[in-house]
Amino acid sequence: MSRAFNFSAGPAAVPDAVLREAQAELLEWHGERASVMELSHRGAAFEAMAAESEQDLRDLLAIPDNYRVLFLQGGATQHFAQIPMNLAAQDQTADYIVTGAWGQKAVAEAAPYVRVHTAASSEAGGFRSIPPRTQWQLTDGAAYVHYTPNETIHGVEFFEIPDVGDAPLVADVSSMFLSRPLDVSRFGLLYGGAQKNVGASGLVIVIVRDDLLARQPRPMAKILNYRAHAEQHSLLNTPPTFAWYLAGRVFKWLKAQGGLAAIEEINRQKAALLYSAIDSSGGFYSNPVQRDCRSRMNVPFTLHDSSLDAPFLAESSAAGLLALKGHKMVGGMRASLYNAMPLDGVRALVAFMHDFARRHG
Amino acid sequence: MSRAFNFSAGPAAVPDAVLREAQAELLEWHGERASVMELSHRGAAFEAMAAESEQDLRDLLAIPDNYRVLFLQGGATQHFAQIPMNLAAQDQTADYIVTGAWGQKAVAEAAPYVRVHTAASSEAGGFRSIPPRTQWQLTDGAAYVHYTPNETIHGVEFFEIPDVGDAPLVADVSSMFLSRPLDVSRFGLLYGGAQKNVGASGLVIVIVRDDLLARQPRPMAKILNYRAHAEQHSLLNTPPTFAWYLAGRVFKWLKAQGGLAAIEEINRQKAALLYSAIDSSGGFYSNPVQRDCRSRMNVPFTLHDSSLDAPFLAESSAAGLLALKGHKMVGGMRASLYNAMPLDGVRALVAFMHDFARRHG
The missing domain is CATH 3.40.640.10 (Type I PLP-dependent aspartate aminotransferase-like (Major domain))
Incomplete structure (x- = not known):
């Protein structure tokens, strides 16, 4: 474990x-x-x-x-x-x-x-x-x-x-x-x-x-x-x-870590990486929020076919990526990228999402 | 430590x-x-x-x-x-x-x-x-x-x-x-x-x-x-x-531990041991509460001479008996004997009190 x-x-x-x-x-x-x-x-x-x-x-x-x-x-x-x-x-x-x-x-x-x-x-x-x-x-x-x-x-x-x-x-x-x-x-x-x-x-x-x-x-x-x-x-x-x-x-x-300016820079990179993966997925993943107010901390996204939600959650968990289920009010997925989430965690998520889309696209 | x-x-x-x-x-x-x-x-x-x-x-x-x-x-x-x-x-x-x-x-x-x-x-x-x-x-x-x-x-x-x-x-x-x-x-x-x-x-x-x-x-x-x-x-x-x-x-x-009846029996013994030490100290220690409603959980007591409070606290702490200082409203000492306090802890306290009274009596 x-x-x-x-x-x-x-x-x-x-x-x-x-x-x-x-x-x-x-x-x-x-x-x-x-x-x-x-x-x-x-x-x-x-x-x-x-x-x-x-x-x-x-x-x-x-x-x-x-x-x-x-x-x-x-x-x-x-x-x-x-x-x-x-x-x-x-x-x-x-x-x-x-x-x-x-x-x-x-x-x-x-x-x-x-x-x-x-x-x-x-x-x-x-x-x-x-x-x-x-x-x-x-x-x-x-x-x-x-x-x-x-x-x-x-x-x-x-x-x-x-x-x-x-x-x-x-x-x-x-x-x-x-x-x-x-x-x-x-x-x-x-x-x-x-x-x-x-x-x-x-x-x-x-x-x-x-x-x-x-x-x-x-x-x-x-x-x-x-x-x-x-x-x-x-x-x-x-x-x-x-x-x-x-x-x-x-x-x-x-x-x-260098204080809040330093953590902000990492948080900015983490969010940019994930939103970019969503936006460049050809519609496989999507986030509905207007770009200028997309949260850096909580990234909700949906899969183009909600029947893929269950395999996405099962496979991501098996890949060591936990708690990606979205809130029931909005459905789909949510990745929260608080300070304790390292950049490597987001890299791993993005790699998983890319692979999942390739296999199920 | x-x-x-x-x-x-x-x-x-x-x-x-x-x-x-x-x-x-x-x-x-x-x-x-x-x-x-x-x-x-x-x-x-x-x-x-x-x-x-x-x-x-x-x-x-x-x-x-x-x-x-x-x-x-x-x-x-x-x-x-x-x-x-x-x-x-x-x-x-x-x-x-x-x-x-x-x-x-x-x-x-x-x-x-x-x-x-x-x-x-x-x-x-x-x-x-x-x-x-x-x-x-x-x-x-x-x-x-x-x-x-x-x-x-x-x-x-x-x-x-x-x-x-x-x-x-x-x-x-x-x-x-x-x-x-x-x-x-x-x-x-x-x-x-x-x-x-x-x-x-x-x-x-x-x-x-x-x-x-x-x-x-x-x-x-x-x-x-x-x-x-x-x-x-x-x-x-x-x-x-x-x-x-x-x-x-x-x-x-x-x-x-055997549930609440079992823990009550231990709590009863702990309190009896401490109140007995206080009552048999010839007035060196005293507890002011009427006997039929003395708490089993919190035992406040005073020393006959409050100038002994500071050495009592210092020596008890050195002996591995912590947090005996009484609440400022009533002064003196207080020993709380909640469930997590083992009988051995009360035995150690009573032995210390006896020894302290002998040395300062």
Whole structure:
């Protein structure tokens, strides 16, 4: 048995080097005579690790000082609800830009807590493009504007940060977080689940501009209140300590790769290689997304004959290429090319696709 | 370096055998050619593990069929808020029995969502006892009655399940879960964080009676709604897959120990040994809790002279006895004796305490 190239959309591949490190110190971490997961989150060793991981993340993203970094729970989905709770009063309006299934979910989970206005949507076109900025119908005085920089299911990615005027821009960065540099100062709040580019599921990172924490628009439990978490440095309650530790190891690994500019260059090559294989397959494979917004992280594609899906999945798995089945909403295949996927993995996939098309074409 | 006896109150010791198993298969799990944390929660392998872990938990606790088992996030603290959201309307009353710091927190986090009535509290006496059932001032028609079977900080444990009439009994079992058999049929809802007796932090187990899921007392996001999680078998969003996997390994380990009756017997011996050492120390050590409700899981104790605290902690750590520092609210020491603490660990602690008292007495 050996590790395969894992194209899972999430929970997704973790860098080999990080897993081996975690494995080596799983029973005894840092001279503590215990596993990192067996230590109090209020002890010196864990607190030092937590502070260092935050600093490494700040270094990677060049996070300005007026932003707080929170390590929380609940997945991005819970924050679909927590964001309006924290940033808007019940009768305020928040604008949502919907470019795929995750944007739709964000709208649905926010609806009990704020007046949701879908200011732009590409649903009518099957989520294959980004509505032109000039057509967005933003609300004057909106509490915030929410969008999804990368749609994991539909494979649609924004490569520019939209200008939305004075309203704070809020982004679910789950599936593109740390895949390239990002100008944090353009955002009011960024959030994302860790299970794509940051390690294990069960951890959410929220980066929020200080002034937004002063908004306290409704009574709510402290545990749902971002300001309370910020005041306690994410130690308001017991955090997911092992997932946090793994995130810290991933940040170190990213730094060792040369940081976000370096990983972006590799991610660019990986995506170019796969889209080129799809586009040059003479229609055997196809991707429906408009070229200027094709995701670098999640590449959905279909085979020209869906009766070939089953053999494609069986043979690719046998060839050491895992988890290529597409999401049921769009069918076909999906290859997720997060940071932990090496260029060699994409080369192997492209070679397999070429061979498969030759044999079944 | 070697693993020490770890008395941490949580995140707490995980059974050695479970950690070694997790270590061995951290990179390749179950023939999947990937780590369990790198797999989709919607794949067959993870779903089979999830179903098996639930069945093992059902076997251990003899959970009746009309109860649903949920594997969620947020820590018990988040559920302090989610419970009233799910079980009560804003203007209903819920009764709380407060026997320590965690009961107090439960009250504070519930308050934004329900009319909280503290029906009994031992705060005036410093949380050293359980108010007699005859003195509880329960509310007619309360949405539920909440209590904390074991208070981790104050070391106070209920050994009988209180009879509260028709209102559903809700219990935060975090620090006594799976330490002994429990008659689930007496409860409306049980919940607890995993980081004491079930593995890693970041996972909460909720066991809820079917009929309570029909209560839908307010509009709220699906992600906060227990019924939505039950309908999706806890796969409404990405669960904390690694913590869930670890919980499953802990359940197998517990079964191999002989189940909850067997572990209760060991836990009883461990607690008896330590309380006896405290009580027979001639006042060198003391525990303030009334004897009939002394916790078997968390044993707080003070030294007769607090200037000995620092040497006690330094010497115990050097002797391979970790994390004995008490919570700042009560000071002194605390030894947590969860399932993963072997009898030999308590023997070593007691021997150390005896020797320390002899040298400093």
